[in-house]
Amino acid sequence: MAKSKNPSYANINARAVLYAVLIIVAAYYLLPLILMIVTSFRSMDEIRMGQLIEWPKTFSFDAWSMAWSEVQIGAREERGLRPYFINSILMVIPSVAISTILGALNGYVLSFWKFRGSELFFAALLIGCFLPFQAILLPQSQLLGWLGLSGSLVGLILTHVVYGVSFTTLFFRNYYVNLPHELVKAAKLDGAGFWVIFFRIILPLSAPILVVTVIWQFTQIWNDFLFGVVFSDPSSQPVTVGLNNMVNSSTGEKQYNVDMAGAIIAALPTIVVYVVAGKYFVRGLTAGSVKG
Amino acid sequence: MLASRKKGIDYWLPKLVVSPTLVIALVFFYGFVLWTTFISFTNSSFLPSYELVGFDQYVRLFMNPRWLNAMWNLVVFGVLFIGICMVVGLVMAILLDQNIRAEGAIRTIYLYPMALSFIVTGTVWKWLLNPTVGIEKFVISLGWDSFVFDWIIDPDMAIYTVVIAGVWQASGFVMAIFLAGLRGIDTSIIKAAQLDGANLFAVYTRIIIPSMRPVFFSAFIMLAHIAIKSFDLVIALTGGGPGNSTDVPAIFMYQFSFQRGQLGIGAASAVIMLMTVLAILVPYLYSELRTPKNG
Numbered sequence: 349m350a351k352s353k354n355p356s357y358a359n360i361n362a363r364a365v366l367y368a369v370l371i372i373v374a375a376y377y378l379l380p381l382i383l384m385i386v387t388s389f390r391s392m393d394e395i396r397m398g399q400l401i402e403w404p405k406t407f408s409f410d411a412w413s414m415a416w417s418e419v420q421i422g423a424r425e426e427r428g429l430r431p432y433f434i435n436s437i438l439m440v441i442p443s444v445a446i447s448t449i450l451g452a453l454n455g456y457v458l459s460f461w462k463f464r465g466s467e468l469f470f471a472a473l474l475i476g477c478f479l480p481f482q483a484i485l486l487p488q489s490q491l492l493g494w495l496g497l498s499g500s501l502v503g504l505i506l507t508h509v510v511y512g513v514s515f516t517t518l519f520f521r522n523y524y525v526n527l528p529h530e531l532v533k534a535a536k537l538d539g540a541g542f543w544v545i546f547f548r549i550i551l552p553l554s555a556p557i558l559v560v561t562v563i564w565q566f567t568q569i570w571n572d573f574l575f576g577v578v579f580s581d582p583s584s585q586p587v588t589v590g591l592n593n594m595v596n597s598s599t600g601e602k603q604y605n606v607d608m609a610g611a612i613i614a615a616l617p618t619i620v621v622y623v624v625a626g627k628y629f630v631r632g633l634t635a636g637s638v639k640g
Numbered sequence: 641m642l643a644s645r646k647k648g649i650d651y652w653l654p655k656l657v658v659s660p661t662l663v664i665a666l667v668f669f670y671g672f673v674l675w676t677t678f679i680s681f682t683n684s685s686f687l688p689s690y691e692l693v694g695f696d697q698y699v700r701l702f703m704n705p706r707w708l709n710a711m712w713n714l715v716v717f718g719v720l721f722i723g724i725c726m727v728v729g730l731v732m733a734i735l736l737d738q739n740i741r742a743e744g745a746i747r748t749i750y751l752y753p754m755a756l757s758f759i760v761t762g763t764v765w766k767w768l769l770n771p772t773v774g775i776e777k778f779v780i781s782l783g784w785d786s787f788v789f790d791w792i793i794d795p796d797m798a799i800y801t802v803v804i805a806g807v808w809q810a811s812g813f814v815m816a817i818f819l820a821g822l823r824g825i826d827t828s829i830i831k832a833a834q835l836d837g838a839n840l841f842a843v844y845t846r847i848i849i850p851s852m853r854p855v856f857f858s859a860f861i862m863l864a865h866i867a868i869k870s871f872d873l874v875i876a877l878t879g880g881g882p883g884n885s886t887d888v889p890a891i892f893m894y895q896f897s898f899q900r901g902q903l904g905i906g907a908a909s910a911v912i913m914l915m916t917v918l919a920i921l922v923p924y925l926y927s928e929l930r931t932p933k934n935g
Contacts, residue, residue, distance in 0.1 A: 370735055374749045377812060380764045381752070400768075400778040453657050461654035469658065473665050479673070480869050480917050482893045482910040486679060486903060487672040490688065510668045513661055542653045571757035573872035574890075578898060588759040592876055595763050604767055615760045622755035626748055629755065630816050 388412060388609035395604055411605035415613055419606055421594045424582050429610055432590025436570060436617075439501055439586055443508035444565040450509070451516020451561060452554065456546055458517070459524035460532045470521065476514025484511075485578055492579060499581030507579055508569045515568075516561050519632070523557035524550065556628070563625055564632035567618050587614045673914065680907035688903055697908040707909065710887040713799050717888065718867040720803045721810070725863055726856070728807065729814025734844060736815070737822050747819070750812035758809065762876025765805040766792070769877075795885035798878055802870070802886055805877055810866060814859050821855030822848065857924060864920050868913060889913050 387395065388411050390404040398405075417428035424431070458470050488507060489498070497503030527550075535545050576586040585593075591614045595607050622629050683693045701707050732750060736743055753761065768774040771790040779787040791797035825848055833843050871890035878886040889909055897906030 366735060366738060366740075370732075370740065370746055373732060374746055377749055377753060377808070380768060380808070383768070384764055395773075399781060400774060450661055454661050457654040457658050461650075463655060466658075469662060469665070472670075473661065476665065476669050478865060478917060478921055479669060480865075480890075480910075480913045482869075482890055483676050483914040484668065484672040485893075485910070486688075486897055486907055487675040488668070489898075490675075510664050513664055517661065542650050542657075567755060571759075573757065573759050573875070574869075574894075578894070588757050588872070591763060592759050595766070595876070596879065604773060607763060607767065611760045611763045615756050618755045618757070619752065622752055623748075626751070630747075630751065 384608045384612055387605055388415075388612055390605055392601070392603055392605060411603070411609040412613075414603070414606045415594070415610035419594060419603075419610075421590060421597060422582060429587060429590050429594065429613055432585055432587040433613065435501065435580075435584055435590075436586040436588075439504050439508070439584075440566060440569050443505045443512065443569050444562055446505075447509045447512035447516050447565055448558070448561050450513050451518075451520045452551075452558070453546075454513070454517040455520025455522075455524050456550055458521045459527070460529070460545070460550070461542065470517070473514050473517055476511060477518060479511075481511065481574055485574075489578060499579070499584060501580075501584045504575060504579050504584060504586070507575050508572070511575075512565055512568065516565060519557055519561045519564070520554070523554070527553060556631075559625065559628045560632040563621055563628050566621060567629070570618055590614075676907050676910050676914075679903055680911045682904060684903035684907070686901035686903070693904075697904040698912075701905055701908045701912070704905075706884055706887060707889075707892055709884060710889050710892045713886060714868065714870075714888050716799055717802055717806070717870065718864065720800070721806045721867050722860060722863045724803065724807045725811045725814045726859060728811040729859065730818050730849075732811070732815040733818035733822055736819055747816070751816055752812070753809040754813045756809065758870075758872035759876045761805055761809045762873050765801070765808070766877050769801050769804070792878060793882055795882045798882060798886045802874055802877055806866075806870070806873060809873075810863065814863065817855060817859045817862075818852070821852045825851055854928075857927075861921065861924055865917065868917055 383401065386402075386404060389407045389409070390398070391406065391408055391410065394405060415429055417430050419428055421427070421429070421432075454473075458466055492498045492500075492503040492507075495503070497506065531549055532545055535549055540548070570586075571588065572586070573588040573592065576589045577592075580586065580589065591610050594610050679688055680697050681692050681694065682689050683691050683696070736746065740746065769789070769792040771777065771788075771793065776787060776789040779789070792801045829847060830843055833847055838846070869890060870888055871894065874880060874886055874888055874891060880887045880891050889912070893906050893909040893913065896902045896909065
């Protein structure tokens with residue numbers, strides 16, 4: 349930007365237009381979220397009489413407590429999104445943990461303990477990143493039935509682990525391949541074994557990719573709807589299914605404030621992760637796409 | 641290799657460690673795809689049957705106007721969704737690349753929808769696009785009495801509301817990919833071109849954008865993948881309606897397989913979806929693997 353040493357009016361105008369465009373676009377992305385939050389604090393009377401874009405006259409948490417624990421969703425006894433939210437937590441923690449551990453070990457082997465056919469194995473595994481899940485829904489539901497896991501959280505966790513391991517392996521493998529191999533070679537010559545090298549040398553170097561993988565898996569699994577709706581029953585449905593059922597249950601007047609509070613509740617964990625660790629989130633997205 | 645042969649345990653341990661994943665790939669990926677393909681050639685209805693009927697299910701599938709409509713919707717949605725996301729993403733990435741103050745904050749704002757579930761996005765946009773409570777009502781109340789924006793209840797236009805919500809969610813992500821691509825370009829070439837008197841527009845159209853071909857490819861693949869799999873967004877936004885006007889193959893497959901008990905047709909539709917993904921993916925992987933660059 350050598351030109352900016354001598355700023356002309358045209359240049360300043362161009363910058364102004366540039367910033368204006370960027371801010372308008374930012375508003376386009378932000379406005380739905382802001383409206384969601386504002387609406388969740390308004391009462392239904394106010395929403396009915398008032399405007400879409402309007403500051404709430406009275407702040408109330410009624411819609412939030414409705415969405416969380418009071419609203420009737422389907423025919424289940426426990427009310428609100430809370431049981432669904434708990435299911436999501438119970439589902440996401442083991443799914444992320446197991447798929448990440450498998451990915452780390454696979455990546456480690458595929459980078460430092462190559463064997464005949466390991467490259468082929470890696471290539472064969474990558475199909476899992478692109479597989480449209482519709483192609484496996486029928487046999488997976490058959491298998492879960494045979495295993496007696498239909499409609500259970502365990503079945504859902506198994507499904508998420510199995511169809512997440514391609515991405516976790518890809519992440520770790522692409523990270524490990526770029527580590528200096530001399531490190532591992534020297535350790536091998538010194539007689540260090542498979543696990544010693546992994547725990548003493550590789551794992552301590554893995555923090556960045558571990559964060560990326562955990563965030564990626566957490567976001568994917570928390571936000572999943574397809575597996576949730578196909579493989580779970582009302583006692584094990586995740587929060588995305590709960591939210592969809594809540595919004596589309598057609599009894600009585602639509603309660604937009606409750607819908608929006610519910611949507612924020614369902615989105616909160618991933619938004620928090622994004623705000624806290626956005627850098628790693630972006631790195632995961634681009635790693636998942638640019639590298640193949 | 642030499643070191644590993646000395647220790648027997650280190651020879652088989654790595655293979656043992658990856659063996660669960662090998663089983664996963666063989667059974668859950670390849671085995672299941674084969675099983676689905678097999679079922680698509682049988683007369684399965686409520687339960688899987690093993691009686692082969694040739695291409696009957698595919699004939700029934702393509703005779704079904706709902707399926708043809710779902711495929712057409714996927715084409716309309718896919719082309720618009722991918723096209724608009726690419727253009728918006730590229731323009732935003734270039735604008736953000738101009739030494740912008742607070743770039744980090746702006747990028748964060750553009751990208752956050754990608755952290756949301758499509759169900760959340762669908763829920764929000766369903767409300768905003770609802771003419772009686774959302775944007776239409778708001779604009780009318782500003783004084784534009786004749787303003788109409790009722791696409792979501794108009795069978796001819798409803799598919800475009802899916803595009804609106806989809807672009808809102810994914811365009812920031814495309815921007816991030818393109819921005820990473822822009823930052824990866826060798827700046828010395830750009831400086832040389834500027835010294836030669838090329839203006840900014842020419843630098844972008846002649847040098848930068850052509851050198852981002854691989855980035856375009858991967859963005860396209862990711863978006864096509866999202867489009868073909870699109871299920872949750874449509875379910876939450878329109879439920880496939882009004883009528884079946886926003887039906888997509890993923891919804892068709894789900895309803896025929898799990899709600900109507902027509903496994904054969906469901907499997908056939910799944911195979912067609914897989915073929916569509918492969919038709920896009922294989923040329924891409926081929927061109928990627930052919931270039932001798934490091935993996």
